[in-house]
Amino acid sequence: MVVSDGREQRIPVTGIDAGTSHLALLSWSRFLLVSSRTSRDEKGTWNRNAIVYSPGGYPMSHLCIGDDIEDVLTDREGGIWTSHGDEGIYGLHPASSEGLARWDTDGAQTWGPLGEQRLPVLPLGAIGGTTEGGVAWLGWFSPEGAFVTRVDPALGETTSYRLPQKDIDGIAVRGTRMLLSHAFHNRPGVELARLELVGDAWATTSHEHLRLSEPVTRRCVQGREGVLWIRGGDTWTRIEA
Numbered sequence: 001m002v003v004s005d006g007r008e009q010r011i012p013v014t015g016i017d018a019g020t021s022h023l024a025l026l027s028w029s030r031f032l033l034v035s036s037r038t039s040r041d042e043k044g045t046w047n048r049n050a051i052v053y054s055p056g057g058y059p060m061s062h063l064c065i066g067d068d069i070e071d072v073l074t075d076r077e078g079g080i081w082t083s084h085g086d087e088g089i090y091g092l093h094p095a096s097s098e099g100l101a102r103w104d105t106d107g108a109q110t111w112g113p114l115g116e117q118r119l120p121v122l123p124l125g126a127i128g129g130t131t132e133g134g135v136a137w138l139g140w141f142s143p144e145g146a147f148v149t150r151v152d153p154a155l156g157e158t159t160s161y162r163l164p165q166k167d168i169d170g171i172a173v174r175g176t177r178m179l180l181s182h183a184f185h186n187r188p189g190v191e192l193a194r195l196e197l198v199g200d201a202w203a204t205t206s207h208e209h210l211r212l213s214e215p216v217t218r219r220c221v222q223g224r225e226g227v228l229w230i231r232g233g234d235t236w237t238r239i240e241a
Contacts, residue, residue: 099123121144126139127141128170161201164204174225
């Protein structure tokens with residue numbers, strides 16, 4: 001269902017099964033459906049776990065974008081960002097082993113945290129992410145705490161920052177301001193933390209408690225372009241970073 005200017009448009013879509021875990025928007029009104037897990041067939045080929053759809057809801061291409069996908073982002077250029085869990089990082093799929101990756105809509109990996117862009121420690125899982133223009137912010141945690149990594153594909157720059165808290169499921173960034181959320185799943189309460197970039201560190205400036213009209217469920221938070229969207233039941237709440 002697409003809501004624009006107060007009007008609803010319903011698009012029938014095929015190929016949604018019980019394994020479908022993520023929905024993301026792509027350029028030119030396309031969209032992406034992703035299953036978190038993939039496996040190999042008897043020939044050793046990884047099965048495809050993502051589908052690019054046309055604006056009319058028709059499959060355009062099938063991709064394999066790693067295993068144990070915990071979070072999916074898309075950017076203005078049509079790039080697909082994935083954050084992986086421990087079974088993907090310590091599993092057999094080569095593109096999941098670094099924890100973070102970027103793909104194009106043909107399924108080719110276009111970025112990974114290798115060489116000079118390597119992460120300070122190996123991730124164990126994702127804690128949300130967001131886009132800001134052509135930049136992606138990817139949140140992740142490790143035994144040494146929580147981090148957020150800023151990736152600018154155009155400039156080839158990768159910078160990682162330590163975060164002051166680990167219990168995070170949503171991130172929004174606007175300039176030097178960051179908004180973090182921690183939703184209590186199957187309950188209507190959401191904890192928000194506002195941060196400011198001071199030098200090369202993010203410092204917490206305030207905490208807020210948000211109560212929605214309906215309970216929050218898993219994967220109910222989306223960060224995009226300085227805004228955090230939180231879904232409770234059939235209602236989306238929009239919060240500026």
